[in-house]
Amino acid sequence: EDKVVQSPLSLVVHEGDTVTLNCSYEVTNFRSLLWYKQEKKAPTFLFMLTSSGIEKKSGRLSSILDKKELFSILNITATQTGDSAVYLCAGGTSGTYKYIFGTGTRLKVLA
Amino acid sequence: NAGVTQTPKFRVLKTGQSMTLLCAQDMNHEYMYWYRQDPGMGLRLIHYSVGEGTTAKGEVPDGYNVSRLKKQNFLLGLESAAPSQTSVYFCASSYRTRTSAYNEQFFGPGTRLTVL
Numbered sequence: 001e002d003k004v005v006q007s008p009l010s011l012v013v014h015e016g017d018t019v020t021l022n023c024s025y026e027v028t029n030f031r032s033l034l035w036y037k038q039e040k041k042a043p044t045f046l047f048m049l050t051s052s053g054i055e056k057k058s059g060r061l062s063s064i065l066d067k068k069e070l071f072s073i074l075n076i077t078a079t080q081t082g083d084s085a086v087y088l089c090a091g092g093t094s095g096t097y098k099y100i101f102g103t104g105t106r107l108k109v110l111a
Numbered sequence: 112n113a114g115v116t117q118t119p120k121f122r123v124l125k126t127g128q129s130m131t132l133l134c135a136q137d138m139n140h141e142y143m144y145w146y147r148q149d150p151g152m153g154l155r156l157i158h159y160s161v162g163e164g165t166t167a168k169g170e171v172p173d174g175y176n177v178s179r180l181k182k183q184n185f186l187l188g189l190e191s192a193a194p195s196q197t198s199v200y201f202c203a204s205s206y207r208t209r210t211s212a213y214n215e216q217f218f219g220p221g222t223r224l225t226v227l
Binding site: 031032034041042043044045048050088090092094096097098099100101102103104 | 115142144146151152153154155156159161167169170201205212213214215216217218219220221
């Protein structure tokens with residue numbers, strides 16, 4: 001059965017800290033991995049990763065995929081209170097166009 | 112562009128009642144999805160569609176039906192609502208390009224459904 005596991009489940013840090021969120025996956029015919037940020041409502045897209053070892057970066061956020069070890073990490077440097085959210089990752093299967101989501105990591109950044 | 116929209120935003124049903132949730136997208140996307148999100152459970156796929164007139168089951172399809180008669184719309188039906196279907200429902204859409212059939216999903220704002 002396909003599954004995506006995220007850790008930690010929740011995390012509390014102070015502004016300025018750096019955090020690393022983990023996502024491991026077991027997905028049949030793995031094609032790509034997505035990261036989303038979810039605040040109050042709909043998840044908003046952060047990154048899509050398809051190749052091992054290539055870092056995707058956007059401002060203070062970056063992510064990388066390791067297809068051999070079946071995991072991805074999302075790094076946030078110099079955290080701000082606006083980074084407080086649930087971060088979701090999802091593994092995509094080739095041929096079915098489906099994504100399997102993890103349960104998310106709830107990040108709280110204190111001022 | 113409005114992106115992905117969902118109707119209604121909130122609904123309260125009694126056990127046994129039926130209802131339809133409407134998802135619409137104006138991005139000409141090929142793929143559409145219905146998820147439910149419960150506390151501590153993440154997003155779970157109910158049904159999805161890879162094109163007009165086609166649908167497929169996801170992880171938790173029981174108690175739901177779907178239809179995609181038009182490319183821009185994806186309907187989720189509850190024939191006989193149960194308290195276990197109390198959840199937040201998200202619709203999403205995705206697209207293909209000439210170089211990639213697999214791309215990110217865009218989400219609607221969600222529908223909060225309570226079944227008493």
